[in-house]
Amino acid sequence: MPRINKRQKANLALQPQEALAPAQAVAALKKYKAPKFDQTVNIALSLNIDPAQADQGIRGSVSLPRGIGVSKRVVAFCTSDKIADAKAAGAVEAGGEELVAKIEGGWMDFDVAVATPDMMKFVSKLGKVLGPKGLMPSPKTGSVTPKIVDAVKEFSAGKVEFRNDKGGNIHAVLGKMSFKEDDLAANLDAFIAHIAKLRPSTTKGTFIRRVAIAGAMTPSVTIKYVEQTETK
Secondary structure (H helix, E strand, O other): OOOOOHHHHHHHHHOOOOOEOHHHHHHHHHHOOOOOOOOEEEEEEEEOOOOOOHHHOOEEEEOOOOOOOOOOOEEEEOOHHHHHHHHHOOOOEEEOHHHHHHHHOOOOOOOEEEEOHHHHHHHHHHHHHHHHHOOOOOHHHOOEOOOHHHHHHHHHOOOEEEEOOOOOEEEEEEEEOOOOHHHHHHHHHHHHHHHHOOOOOOOOOOOEEEEEEEEOOOOEEEEOOOOOOOOO
16 A cells, blocks of 8 residues: 655645635645645646547546646648748648658657648658657547647647546646736636536436646646526
């Protein structure tokens, strides 16, 4: 059985035993004893979906109001007339078939790939390379778009991508522990609200079952979330 160190033991004693409102949950998270580095704050949601059903899959991306405190290396698949603009917007590399060939050759020094729709006929060749790494551009995440410059800017600034796992859960980055409480709370509210809007029409009953936030090396804090229902 893993040995619990003093910091972990102290944090477990501080862990709330009940769900808290978002602002209170963030305040509780900030009270944990932290390691010397700036931890990433993560959010996890348990959803009432059947991941085996194609019409219940939850996937997309969202720009959080306070950012996430990190930048990402973005490559842009685009025609030659857009290469300069994509690079000026922050792309570490941009191009068409030549960029496809470079990646086929083993180059993978990037975190996100975006593409214009007309380039997907070439990018599709990279399915076996990018797919398993979660890097394949997709219209569902906003990474396939004619507005390639905007996409580069957003993803370079840390636009959050998400996709449900086999258990029907969503995991995503919410920010950094060094963020002000109000900023983390704003990101938390925005992320939950965005997921709530993606409720499949075939889902019955409660959609968001549970929400929790945690630092990379802290216990979690459960969020008190009341699902809004439409009134007629």
